[in-house]
Amino acid sequence: MVSLTRRDFVKLAGAFAGLALVGGAAYAARTQVQRMALAQKKEPLELQYVRTFCSMCGALCGIEVVLNGGKPIAVRAIDGQPQTGACGRGASLPWLYDNPLRLRKPLKRVGEKGEGKFVEVDWDTALNEIAAKLKAIVEKHGFKSIAITHHDIWSGYMGLFQYLFGTPNRVDHSGSCFGHGTVARRHTFGIEHHRFVDPDYDNANYVLAVGRTISTASMGVVNRVMRNENLRIVVVDPRAPEIAFTSAEWIPIIPGTDAAFLLSLIHIIISERLYDEEFLMRFTNAPFLIKPDGRPLVEADIREGGGTTVYLVMDAAATPPSLADHRRATRPLLLLPEERREVTLKDGSSVRVKTAFELLAERAAKYPPAEASKITGIPKDTIVRIAREFAAYRGVADDTWYAAKNGNEYDVVRALLILNALVGNIDRRGGLVFREDQGFPSFVTERTVEGRRVAETVYGARMPEAMFADRHAPRVDRVKYPENTSTFDVVFDAILKGDPYPIKALFLIGSSPMAREMKTSKVIEAYKNLELLVVIDVLPQDDVDYADYVLPDTIFLERDETTDIKWSLHAATHVQKKMLDPPPDVDARDALWIMFEIARRAFPERAYALGWKDEYADHKRYREEFMKSFEEAVKSRLASNWRMDVAVVRRELDEKGYIMFKPKEFGVRPYRTALPTPSGKVEIYSLRAVTVGMDPLPDQRPPLYTLPKAPNEFYLVNGKSPNVSVHAALMEPMKYLIERSVWMNPKDAERLGIKDGDLIELEGIDTGVKRRARVKVTERVREGVLFTYAQSAGRTSKLLPPDHFAREGINPHHLNDARPAPGTGGNTHNTSVRVRKVM
Template sequence: MNTEGGAVRIRITRRGFLKLGAATAAAAAMASVASKIPFSRAVMAHGDPSSAVGQSTSSGLYPVYCRAGGSACSLQLSVDSSGRPVWIRPNPESPQAGECDRGASGVWLWDHPLRLSSPLRNAGSKGDPKWESVTWEDALDDIASRLQDIISKYGPQSVAVTSHWMPEFSTLGILLGTPNNAIVQSGTCFGASGIARVAIFGAGTASPFALIPDLANARYVLAIGRNFNCTMGELRTLSAARDDNVQVVIVDPKMPNVALPTETWWLPIKPGTDAAFALAIANYIIQNGLYDAQFLKSSTDAPFLIKPDGTPLTGADMGWGNSDFAVYDEYAGAIVSYRSSQSPSLEYSGSATLSNGSAAQVTTAFNLLAQRASKYTPQVASGITGIAADEIVGVAREFANMRGVAYTGWWSARNGNDVDDWRAIDILNVLVGNVERPGGLLFPVPGGVPSFVSVSGKTIKSVFGGSAPAPSSLSQYPRVDWYRWPVLQKAGVSQFKGVVEAALTGEPYPIKALFIVATEPLHRDVDIARLKEALESMDLVVVIDVLPQDVIDYADYVLPDSIYLEREEATSIPDTPDFAVEYSYPALSPPQGNDSRPMLWAMMEIVKRVNPSMAAALGYTDQMSSDPWGFQREVAEAEISALAKSYGMDPASFLSELRSQGFMVLKKHSYGLPALKTPSGRIEIYSLFALQNGLDPLPDYAPPAYRQPSAPDEFVLITGKDYQVTNQAAWLLPMKWLAREMRMIWMNPSDAERLGLSTGDTVQLTSLDTGESATGSVLVTDRVAPGVLFVPQAMGGHTSSMITEEFSWLTEGVNPNVLNPGMVSGVGIGVLNASVKVTKI
């Protein structure tokens, strides 16, 4: 396969794809290794999902949804008469009817040999633990006692909580009074694309679920840095779209592992050059008049006039007595308010007479975008990206003529220049006017399931009807990451590096206690060496998880959490245009001898000990304290009841239908731009948000932040996810066989030949920026571009002290985060790609 600058066509047959779905095929693949697994949890082969169609929960088929990925796929779990899981499949009627190995893995996770089964206390030291099993009472008492000491010495703001979008995880931090109550993974995940979305589409759009492509009606999908096999619901929708008439172009240094039953092309690109590629497309569209002029005039700031200092011309400049943005009206032949203009010009440049009598040269935002994009001809962009100029022209022409849709970005914390990558990509959708139109970008119907607790002004309320004064410390102190990177606060993005630096420097105040909830910072964040140093410096580190992830070796306590097949809960369905909710039935109890309990209950038990009056005021009773699973059920039912009432529905009937169907659509999407929370109230190709925050209002290309390879044995190391890739799925025994290549270092054949390497050879990777090194085996494959190495996130290089001989294969391979350059960009986004030297061992 030639990956030198040319597009590669990838395609699978349509037959069987829609019948099973890609995820069911993945589950079947996992079942095929069941005979190799020496324990009876591997029970996929115990039943055939197709035989259970139409059964209800009374016969052992239960609605659940997956928490192993952000898409929260709707699933169905089969349980046998002994209470053991049999198989998991997609819920075929749900708007999010997907499943991958991560969701299917629940049958192994339930009674995994390494699953945490009781609270653990570290009687050794951080980094060299000695684990003691203790009772819940003893663990919670000591954690609360230590917290009280920390809060009395350093204040509640010295506590931080981090997670990966787990429901209710911020409860503990809110009730303790720390502003650091919800520091999630976004700074090393979707943060860059989130800032880009906010810059163009306004506040409230940082989440990748805030703007989604209308795949069901798409004709042309441009997926830059997007891996479809991480979201099987999308894959299923796209596979059914327009009966094979949709064309998909994937731009990524690595070839996707799942091909689509439609016209699909892969364009290998040099890492960190996406902005040049997107701006070249924008340049072609503008130069050839392929943009939607009417949409740009009516819905964007493209016709706004910009002064030489980069700020927009307004009524205040013109003496109109208002602050309206100014445009040049072609009918009137004059500069007027954008509100009254009948035909605003996109291409005007001229002089504006200001209220003080002076003149200012002005030009439209559209002209400035055209000028910026003009630097990136197809030939120039080809030299930067490695994609042939004719391929760039072809994509640009097809995207414009077919009114394509481009993904607005998921995992985007990669190269230190990523915000501009995604601003440039987002603008492509705007240029062709494909926003809130069939086949374009959509704003999903807003909505959500009420949280157990919420902060309203100076009051904390619970879904039980209780309330308490909100601790003043919630608003009195800055959040540690937002203190360092103010743009993150304005965009609604997190950066865990802020916790690390506060712990080690005391700025703006010290972090002394940390709760790590269902996430793995050692396989998630930047500067792992400094992160470990920060964990060692803290007075209390508590990990709440299901498996003994590597980070537990730096914890004082580990609390065993429930899994998604054991909890009753509801959530809004992401990644769908409609507002819909889905439901998880507690179909399983923890295995015999396992004393795992719901995370929310553990948090409330800590609050009860630290601040009993707060817990009582919110409605947390002694009965709830003594019945963890009953408490979880009451929370779920109260949240569902509140949601039902907000839609004028009977709560009992609503809950009954959720338990029967597993989901409910509450409001359908209809096309049309919503009110946007940008400074102008319009889509902003010339970002006033960026301007207000000291950033360039237009995107541009800049080289990656890390040192670039310059020798034949130097490469860019990239990482990413796949349908098998999570911190959870990596530990499952089938992955010993199914995911062996996911623990290897992928290298292009041309590079392997040059270095004299073959599949299976052992090499050492050394970071050019930090000198850190790691060792792994090579996989020679043309699924990665020349000059690039690929190592999946979280799959290899595990170091947990609780890994047994049976699972020693987890230590194989490389944790790519160890090799990242330890950088955070100027706006607070982590840099996870790296340049490395390869040495054969």
């Protein structure tokens, strides 16, 4: 054994230590260099800017995508674009393009519905199997057993699909969104779409937003609002929407009591004589004489052979004031002198009439400020102040967008529209105005060609009438709720009970009923009862777990589209530009191609009749030929509608991304042109409502759900933010930008011994369904009310990783009972819950 001296040992140990030190230092240096390299990486930018419109939510704002080295990295606003974006949703589009969650290949379900077990199949297999199944369903139940639903993606093309599959049952989401407002608008103006009636934000002085946040959806609207330095905004909402961070005034209100608030404003404006008498007399049906049965007095009532739609007023131009045709009267009275109230009918009997205005005043008088304050929780003085400010500024009350909250919104929107009319602020600068006609071609219209009825597409294909007769069968939801534009809940009834007739197949195109419809258990049950459920989407929404086939759509960066600018008062068009191909491992195909290919394989004649060819099975060919000619036809027709050279139109769209055809012209309706209402005027007293048996005047009606009473019971309201959409909610930045907690007011939290961050269990009072979520204690929600963001939390799809952030929190629709509103159908997003602290 070698003897080791002390010195040797020390030398050896020293050498060893030295080596270790040197080695360690070298390795440390290497790591340091690596970190430095990553930090120093200053690759020069290779920037490209491409203009398009965004599809991260339904607003479709114009944006400029910033690409670096061919990859989307960021988004820019476009100065001068009639509807410029962008919000957090648009800015998150770089995460959509190459997101690991993106649907990559057609999927075929192999397990039970809800298990989320799929196998990847090739396109032909998927499409052929779907076609075969569809064919079998149609043979047994007819074309009308096919239902299609969508959101704003591809919505211009949905009309085509109705002809393609010969079904009337294309049912959108308006019943759980803007439907109630649509009916109210139709009943007041005859113009119904929420985009066709909007405040003139560019010139308004004072905006009252009730049941409308303004800050949630179209950034083009936000842009106009914020550029107007003179604009005062008052937002009335049970929770503080994002606009409450601005200089806007936020007034908290008890959910479902908006109508009482608005009627109180109307009452104050009427009783303090702050209304625009001239406008009411000349351009509304306020002076119309109404009989005790609620029907308007017409010429036919007082004279044999008189017109049944010649509405009568009391004209003070004559002495004494006498009955006159409203179209000829020059000074129709709003308030009748008592001695003129008796009218003799043609049969000799007499009736006491009131003017519509008087009836409105009576109705509003039910809600003096003290009473309204009790109902709404808003201080009396605030109500009076808002009424006076609204009149003094000649304010405008937004006619709402996403309105399906408590089931009584029809009345709320009616009251909002009447409020605008009271101050005479209709179609004037700064008022509630009607959008210019877009002159945008319909993609398919029915016309008579050479004596025969055809459905003609914009690109010239013609489908003979025999093929689309089925398309005119009554739509399932219109059978039940003819007044609303759609009530999707009825589709579930048709699936589950065959009422009014069975629906057996459902296509979901870029839309998630589990995120947007109420009573999720019913949605799931309906899915399980379908014979065929096909989801066409880009991300795994919760619905995919129940689908038979899941098909990957392209995203908006990967295709071209032309559409009218949705949220602008002007007539303008913008385009979506293809700037990318799908990532190499994503075999996505256009939803349009998918539907046509299914049709071709199931009912080839129908597809051919709409201009499809066998060669289009090649997606590339379809793009190069079919879509190209489609887009060119659209631009051609658009140019000819506007009497412009198509080359000019194309160049503007190419270079600027948009084209402005006609700026909004004010003072048109009902001043120069009649409104499409029975009276041709603004209907304070809705004659259409009378016809369909609804209350012609608004009133405060209770919400459809059981109201909270006990100290641990709350309203549960939900809403959105500029980061919330069904698709954007899954983007990585939203992990931090969307709160998946339930908001609770500090006073309620203290009473229940709940602290910020605590876990609570919510139980739907009407459904008994229980869910858990963390609490955020904040004064941004009113006492007695809980708030949570919809569409973005409590996600369940098995295709989401188990630890995905969107699984946190709750989907409030599970707790909701889906009670339809009387008259309009349509559901309520709000509900009531019982709360219990868990930890």
